[in-house]
Amino acid sequence: MNRGRGNNRRDGGNLGGGGGGRQHYAAKGRSAQPTGQWVARGVGGAGGLLDEASSGSGSSEIVRNTETASVADVRKKFGDVLLSSACPSEPSSESHGSLNLPPKDGYLKGVQSVPKTEPIVPCYNNNFPSSPTDSKLSESSMSIKSRDRNLKNCSPSRYISTSPETVGCQISPEVQSGKKTTSEGASGETKFGSSVSQHDGFSFDICEERSSGVKLKTPLHKINKAKRKAELRMQGDNIKVFRPGMILLKGYFSLDDQVKMVKSCRDLGRGPGGFYQPGFRDGEKLHLKMMCLGKNWDPEKSAYGDLRPGDQTKPPPIPDEFQLLVKGAIEKCHQYLESHNKVLKARNILPPMTPNICIINFYTKTGKLGLHKDKDESSKSLLDGLPVVSFSLGDTAEFLFGDEKDVDKADKVELESGDVLIFGGKSRHIFHGVSNILADTAPRYLMDETHLKPGRLNLTFREY
Numbered sequence: 001m002n003r004g005r006g007n008n009r010r011d012g013g014n015l016g017g018g019g020g021g022r023q024h025y026a027a028k029g030r031s032a033q034p035t036g037q038w039v040a041r042g043v044g045g046a047g048g049l050l051d052e053a054s055s056g057s058g059s060s061e062i063v064r065n066t067e068t069a070s071v072a073d074v075r076k077k078f079g080d081v082l083l084s085s086a087c088p089s090e091p092s093s094e095s096h097g098s099l100n101l102p103p104k105d106g107y108l109k110g111v112q113s114v115p116k117t118e119p120i121v122p123c124y125n126n127n128f129p130s131s132p133t134d135s136k137l138s139e140s141s142m143s144i145k146s147r148d149r150n151l152k153n154c155s156p157s158r159y160i161s162t163s164p165e166t167v168g169c170q171i172s173p174e175v176q177s178g179k180k181t182t183s184e185g186a187s188g189e190t191k192f193g194s195s196v197s198q199h200d201g202f203s204f205d206i207c208e209e210r211s212s213g214v215k216l217k218t219p220l221h222k223i224n225k226a227k228r229k230a231e232l233r234m235q236g237d238n239i240k241v242f243r244p245g246m247i248l249l250k251g252y253f254s255l256d257d258q259v260k261m262v263k264s265c266r267d268l269g270r271g272p273g274g275f276y277q278p279g280f281r282d283g284e285k286l287h288l289k290m291m292c293l294g295k296n297w298d299p300e301k302s303a304y305g306d307l308r309p310g311d312q313t314k315p316p317p318i319p320d321e322f323q324l325l326v327k328g329a330i331e332k333c334h335q336y337l338e339s340h341n342k343v344l345k346a347r348n349i350l351p352p353m354t355p356n357i358c359i360i361n362f363y364t365k366t367g368k369l370g371l372h373k374d375k376d377e378s379s380k381s382l383l384d385g386l387p388v389v390s391f392s393l394g395d396t397a398e399f400l401f402g403d404e405k406d407v408d409k410a411d412k413v414e415l416e417s418g419d420v421l422i423f424g425g426k427s428r429h430i431f432h433g434v435s436n437i438l439a440d441t442a443p444r445y446l447m448d449e450t451h452l453k454p455g456r457l458n459l460t461f462r463e464y
Ligand SMILES: O=C(O)CCC(=O)C(=O)O
Pocket: 022, 359, 361, 369, 374, 390, 397, 399, 415, 432, 433, 434, 458, 460
């Protein structure tokens, strides 16, 4: 399993050809639930229509899936859980940026286990999710875009930016030879540092501290307008099947649900096992901040483990509410495939899964992730094509995917805040990556409510 090493790194430097592990290079139907109540959306009641399969999905299934537990059942279970607004979220006295500086003299790898900030006990009982309804997909925002010319001809080792503006193909000889490392500060600037540690920057806060200064709030009528717009987007047919097993649920999460998710990630990310600046064994840094839930993914070993090697922290468990959202999204896909495609048993095209791993990435505007395959999960999981379920929050990402590790041959789709992308079954082994973050594209309401730092939050759920 190689998600991050050698030619397969998941860093900013690997958009070019080669193998492909997880290399950091660097939808929907929400019901009109009152704020604070999270109801899995858009499941159940799938029609029996058998339209032309847009994905070319197989039509050999003859038994309709009736086994998947209804999300409504899970709703009953979690529907009354109190919201997480009571989670402690004391401001840190530490400036966030300083946690991303290169390690100080005397720093020893593996010793920096205690965050400088007062540890904040994460709250795992946030009450998710909402229930999106079928919605119409806006072609403009979900069509596959042409290839990313900016990344053309970048070889893997050259795709490490030396400045925030550098898209790729420029790198100092020191970095190429592995003598220097790059790290991305809170501002998104890429900095050089020593390669003593791959684990500096523990407990990076994805949100700004609320400033004491006066900040103009978005007028209520604007908020309502944005919410109405989001609701409308969710009411149409917002689902796109790119390939068998690769499905985009466009605008799946309401703005309020997005706010809750960001707040949960923030709370989790400031506690033990929280966000940090990951790097590879040779000192190269991924162009993002990362944390894991359930199991730790180690970019140095390209493998999962129970503890994070750098500080021996155990990743927090995946909150039940996240589980519910994942389940709802998969069921939504099943429902769609069975009602819009010639599929009688959609789980044969997109197998169900219960995630026990979530990798959360935070990209600043210069963040990126090289073309890679997610292949560090168990052989059985990979063989069965258990899907990766990906939630996007914040700024829009240009997401590349294809059969080869070649940006010129990759397709591109924009993933906006609230979108869910799922790739499983025959699409489980696609190359994919993030070529670009489109600055200032996050919904204003989300930013106002969460103080999310400029950038994008991505959660990918998997079953080991
Ligand atoms: O950020 C994304 O959309 C993709 C993330 C990803 O591929 C990964 O974490 O393995």
